[in-house]
């Protein structure tokens with residue numbers, strides 16, 4: 001089973017038994033016309049729940065996604081790389097803030113979302129559960145993970161839920177800088193010394209399978225794609241995103257003289273679809289359900305951050321009068 005998040009029960013929720021058929025019809029007509037749905041508009045319960053699930057997982061992915069690259073800030077090669085990486089990592093955390101705010105418009109509090117993440121009840125992207133051993137791993141993330149994220153997010157920014165689409169538009173602009181920065185880093189290594197080229201190739205070999213997993217399970221087994229595409233939350237299916245990523249980035253990777261670790265990878269000229277060795281979906285299931293190489297470490301770091309920041313949140317929430325000192 002791929003699923004298991006606590007916020008959504010596909011079996012009971014897909015029945016939609018309680019929805020008013022006329023309201024549902026009007027809602028679907030609005031979506032068909034390409035209108036945006038806003039927080040105060042009527043929406044089916046399932047649409048709300050699906051959005052919360054997806055936006056929340058996306059927000060968690062950004063905040064956890066800051067961790068593998070974040071460990072490289074102190075070791076980035078040179079001042080300019082350090083500055084750029086620091087800005088990128090800050091951006092990713094900022095994306096999480098935008099996304100939590102978008103999910104909150106649907107009625108789930110940020111505190112509850114964070115609690116669900118820390119308790120392991122809520123998912124986040126598989127790809128951030130792998131270690132960034134070398135600087136080249138960090139470069140892979142900055143270039144190709146960001147590239148994959150943009151493929152998905154650019155499509156979904158044209159979707160139906162206003163707050164999510166507006167957040168995605170802004171995120172995509174920032175991600176496009178990350179992508180250029182990451183590409184620059186990879187070009188530097190791939191055209192550098194033998195040791196640098198080897199380091200880059202090894203990182204590519206390590207990250208290729210998680211990258212193929214990143215777009216989600218194949219369409220034929222994806223649990224949520226059908227309803228999400230019907231309601232224009234997802235604008236491209238998992239396989240369409242994976243195919244578009246391969247279309248755009250395989251030539252760029254090969255151009256750098258790097259080798260993709262899949263002997264079966266090729267574009268079928270008749271179908272225009274990429275063919276590849278199916279990544280191991282059992283590994284994917286393990287990783288997204290909490291049993292990947294770094295899941296425990298990632299959540300442990302977030303728990304420490306949460307505990308350390310508690311006094312700041314408490315101070316911010318206290319009424320102003322409590323800060324009036326006797327001298328004021």
Ligand code: FAQ
Nearest residue numbers: 002003004005058061065125126149214216222223224225
């Ligand atoms: N990782 O039925 P589907 C980034 C789960 S942001 C973990 O196909 P759906 C920025 C799925 O949740 C990266 N879990 O699901 C950055 C479901 O489980 P559930 C994140 C996954 O929703 C860059 C079950 O499998 N992007 O990288 C994954 O239709 C660099 C069944 O799957 C987003 O979140 C996965 N890869 O399609 C930051 C974009 N794939 O909930 C730092 C928004 C599937 O039933 C550095 N999300 N699952 O328990 C989406 O577009 C979709 O949710 C998909 C999955 C495409 C991720």
